[in-house]
Amino acid sequence: MLPCTTIEGNTVDEHKSPYTDFGGSCNLHKYPYAPLNTDISVGELPTIEGNDVLLKCTADGVPTPTYDWTQNGVELSDRNKYQINEDGSELTILSITKHEREYYNCTATNEKGTDATGVFIDVYYEPQTGWPLCEVHVETNENYIAEGDFAELTCKATGGNPPPHLEWYNNSEALPECTSTTDDNGDVTETVSCWTLTPYDNGKMYECKGKHDVTEETPNCFNEEFDVKFAPLSVWLTGYTDTARKGDRLELSCVTDSSNPASTISWYKNDQLITDDDHEEIQDEDVRDGSFHGNVTEGVPPSEPDGCTTSLTGYSAPVVEGDDLVLTCTSCSGNPTPIIEWFEDEHKIETGLGDISNSPGVYHGEITVQDLTLHLTYQHHGQRVRCESFNEEFRMENDRVISNELILDVHSDTYAERPPSESSNS
Template sequence: MCTADGLPSPTYDWTQNGVELSDRNKYQMNEDGSELTILSITKHERDYYNCTATNQKGFDATAVFIDVYYEPQTGWPLCEVHVENNERYIAEGDFVELTCKATGGNPPPHLEWYNNSEPLPECTSTTEDNDVVTETVSCWILTPYDNGKMYDCKGNHDATEENPSCTEILDVKYSPTWQICSNTAGDQFDEDDYFTLTCESDGNPLATLQWINGTDAAILHETNDYDEDETAINEYSWDLSRGDNQVFFEYHAFNDIRENTLECRTAHLIVHFAPLSVSLSGYTDTARKGDRLELSCVTDSSNPVSTISWYKNDQLITDDDHEEIQEEDVRDGSFHGKVTEGGLHFDVLASHNENEFSFPPSEPEGCTTSLTGYSSPVVEGDDLVLTCTSCSGNPTPIIEWFKDEHKIEIGLGDISISQGENHGKIAVQDLTLHLTYQHHGQRLTCECFNEEFMMENDRAVSNNIILDVQYAPFVENEEENQQQSVNLTDDAELLCEINSNPEVEITWFDVDNETISNSTGKFLVRKNTTNAITTGVLTIFNVSESDLGYYRCQASNDINGVNLIINLWGKRSPYPAYSVIVTDKTEHSLTLEWVPGFDGGLPQQFQLEYRESDTMKGALKRTNPTTNTSDTIHELQAMTEYHITVVSFNSIGESHSDPPTVNSTLRK
């Protein structure tokens, strides 16, 4: 509002820095112009405004400054991280500057850095009037503890009640700073113990961890892939061996940030292990009474040191007038262990003698070779393991196995030897049989002898085992029995031969699949069993047309069952032969073989019928009849093709193989 005194009353004009206010959408005045209204004021209206009052007598003027508060440019504040290195990352030891800035704003905004709720000290804080840029900077030397920390720059301004902010999370790369590793000081272990080395460390990126054999500098185990873990862990486990005795291990932790490898070293492992062998020397073959023998016993390397005890006939030896135990000598051995050597000196007496003699495997008195492992019955498909054990013998017994007096070579296990009576040896061997029906009824034995006693009467024969093998029934002579022929009004006899154990029950079914019994007088059912073969016999009296057809023999035992279908025919001409082939040829002959068909229930014979292929209308020729299933055609033309059929015939009629066989003789 602008007011002035004058007569006549003055009029008013407004300007902004000397420029008339002409935008009526922005500026509005009352009727005499004394009041100026600025609509939707912005930062651009921040300026000096002049009011001039004028009448006929003159003018007067005054000025007013309008100060407009407004926020900095959109997106304030802006956070930036600066480090003084040429790497693509920031790392421990770098001088870091966190810069927070805002452009524009009236008055300038207030900016401040925080770590959580704690304000950070400022390095610099400036406001540049030209671009109206306000900036605050916090700076320090980075340490590993800065990694992952969140830093917020918070701003406030008189033009808003909000407190905008920006955030920086520092990814500070640093080399490993701490380590934890296994400490084996004072620990003692046994060979084959399961042992684990463990180490842990940090770093960004997480450290690569290595376990190194301190003896030969070999890298045992390295880990560098940890997914999202916060701690690097390397565990290396193995079964200790004597080679680990007195070995120490080093642990290295490092990454690519600094050439600063953290290291630690375990104490030397103490691994206990026994000697692998003991050698006894100083005696050859014989000694005489009064001789002075000096025996030496040397152990293999061990940890701790091995001690030596002397025994005679399993009795501990102590010093006496004739036997002196020498002081033990200990020296360095392999794997940082110790070798012990001891001596025994003694004057040979008659009591030292050990008469070694040979004897067959028959000790102690009354001992017999035993065969064990069988319990009756057994079932086909089982694995049966029998064990033959000899008596004591010297030299070491030899074992042989027999099945129905035939020597067995297959299924034998290794022979194990143990100490026997009178300083002899006992031999034990297994025989493994995968049982089939063919083992049923077999007699098994084993015999023991040695190189000094090999005569028949020196052999120690075991007890007998007769195998009782149970198995499912199956048909014997099936092809012979499944086709039977008969003349009408004659009696027919059908056979059903079954191999089984235990014995089967047999049931007969007629052509209408009805059970047959002896009650009708038409049939007679019989059965006889010899060894494992059960033969069922069905007699059909006064055969008629209605009796011809398929009969079924059903046989079953506790294991399973089986059926035999028998076709009862009236007697007839034979079926044609089949599978006819030429087996040999010359310039003037052809030899053929064939499989005979059903003989029609009567004896059958065969002839070869033939003629040249080029004279198919010529006379057919036949060979002489034969009961064989092969024959040769002689006196043929060389390099000539022939059509040949096999003629099968009996007293009722004949049949011809089809198709004819076509073949040629050889060239001259």
């Protein structure tokens, strides 16, 4: 038999229809049957916490079924929370909460029997108030945070369906993740960024941003400002050009790269610590802002005059006519190498000069030493002998360093042995 259309307009199949055929292909009559094809339709799912949710239940059956609603097998009796229409086919859940994220069952009933079905109502809701929460852990061997320590920034949220998305940012740039997890119960979601601290991190506050499907807002939190200790990467000594002249005031500046805390400066000369004295003065340090929220330190000392005098040695009065008197002139340390000149009274001595020798002196200069040999006669008595040192940079008279002056006391034999002219002059 072909399918027929009932007076209700429904197309039925004689092999599946709860109708009786009395001889005509469409002369069908109903007879009672239990509910079947029970179905629940819901508006938009998942729904958002706080919304009203309408559930509609339908079923086939003769006579027309009535409907009952349960939640996980428990009858819905709170009429302030649940509204049910007269035949029970519609259930409205008022201002649904996350605790009502459950299975709901509809049972269709008539005199011939029952049929039931269920639906899970998924409720989207935000994490607990105050999310996200920022935490910082730094692995350090000191009681402070320093360059090279390992830092972990944890951003977490409790609750939320679906779990929120959490991400760390440096301004608009996302930080790399170490881990991102949600526990098995979906209760706690956290993301961790981790790295080795550098001076760049000093003074930094990194931001964790949260995103969730139920809100367009972007809640956030920040770590406490990092106070990362770091040393200066370099130190510069400035103020010196190619050469400097004795007597000049030479100001040297020592400038550090940025550091946290601000660097202190100590001055050394030939590995000896310089302190304030008559020749050297350490000026106050100047500290100013540097890169990475650190500080730049600058200190300035003047140079030191050597305070040395050219010396003339080898004479012990009196001396005797006929002896050879060897005098030694020793310069102070100089750069370039000092030159020595000898004088009797105001006359330059050109003879009797020994070889010149040089040796290392202070301040990385050189010392010059030269001997003068005088074959003593009575004529040397009372003469004034001195030596002077200078170098190519200091040739002027006021640049010369003059030795102590020797007045020769020469003991001699009788004057009778001298030429008469010389005796009379004496």
